[in-house]
Amino acid sequence: xxxxxxxxxxxxxxxxxxxxxxxxxxxxxxxxxxxxxxxxxxxxxxxxxxxxxxxxxxxxxxxxxxxxxxxxxxxxxxxxxxxxxxxxxxxxxxxxxxxxxxxxxxxxxxxxxxxxxxxxxxxxxxxxxxxxxxxxxxxxxxxxxxxxxxxxxxxxxxxxxxxxxxxxxxxxxxxxxxxxxxxxxxxxxxxxxxxxxxxxxxxxxxxxxxxxxxxxxxxxxxxxxxxxxxxxxxxxx
Ligand SMILES: *[C@@H]1O[C@H](CO)[C@@H](O)[C@H](O)[C@H]1NC(C)=O
Numbered sequence: 489x490x491x492x493x494x495x496x497x498x499x500x501x502x503x504x505x506x507x508x509x510x511x512x513x514x515x516x517x518x519x520x521x522x523x524x525x526x527x528x529x530x531x532x533x534x535x536x537x538x539x540x541x542x543x544x545x546x547x548x549x550x551x552x553x554x555x556x557x558x559x560x561x562x563x564x565x566x567x568x569x570x571x572x573x574x575x576x577x578x579x580x581x582x583x584x585x586x587x588x589x590x591x592x593x594x595x596x597x598x599x600x601x602x603x604x605x606x607x608x609x610x611x612x613x614x615x616x617x618x619x620x621x622x623x624x625x626x627x628x629x630x631x632x633x634x635x636x637x638x639x640x641x642x643x644x645x646x647x648x649x650x651x652x653x654x655x656x657x658x659x660x661x662x663x664x665x666x667x668x669x670x671x672x673x674x675x676x677x678x679x680x681x682x683x684x685x686x687x688x689x690x691x692x693x694x695x696x697x698x699x700x701x702x703x704x705x706x707x708x709x710x711x712x713x714x715x716x717x718x719x720x721x722x723x724x725x
Contacts, residue, residue: 564611622666
């Protein structure tokens with residue numbers, strides 16, 4: 489009996505050591521204010537999560553590397569390479585809703601993010617020709633992302649097999665170096681024009697770029713769910 493107890497204690501200690509990081513305080517499944525509880529957990533642990541958790545195989549989300557992003561519009565060809573996005577760490581949770589019985593949840597959050605990349609661009613925006621090959625920076629103010637996701641439990645772990653996303657933003661501001669091969673006057677005019685018409689330009693750039701950001705986030709959440717048993721994330725007592 490003593491030996492058995494010893495074994496159980498050892499086992500419990502081992503499981504705790506290899507699982508939920510101490511900066512994440514789980515909510516009880518029966519909490520009458522479960523939504524608010526999880527919202528607080530995400531707010532409190534989110535910044536640390538975005539730094540990555542190497543012992544659980546979770547990669548950083550700030551910075552997050554998107555690699556190559558293509559905008560393939562008949563009027564505007566634009567390719568970003570070595571794309572890096574920063575700022576997710578400072579995200580703010582607006583609302584969180586979870587229905588554990590149905591396996592559905594919605595996370596609504598806002599962050600100020602900056603995308604940096606090498607760019608090659610050729611085409612036109614409205615009637616203005618635009619061409620360049622250099623470094624670019626896009627600052628997005630109050631990028632609001634809403635992710636509605638399904639989660640299923642398999643072998644004691646959650647997994648997100650599908651999700652839907654929506655996003656909007658207050659503003660985007662661009663900086664492009666070496667527009668028109670460095671022609672200063674033309675570059676200045678174009679730079680101003682892009683910033684005044686940021687909505688038109690972002691309507692091309694945002695779908696491929698922001699979809700990728702969201703996918704990277706979901707990928708890391710899935711890794712997290714794969715590492716931590718569902719019963720520890722949402723204990724039923
Ligand atoms: C983003 O920046 C703006 C202006 O600098 C600020 O008002 C806003 O609160 C920031 N948003 C977040 C989510 O930090």
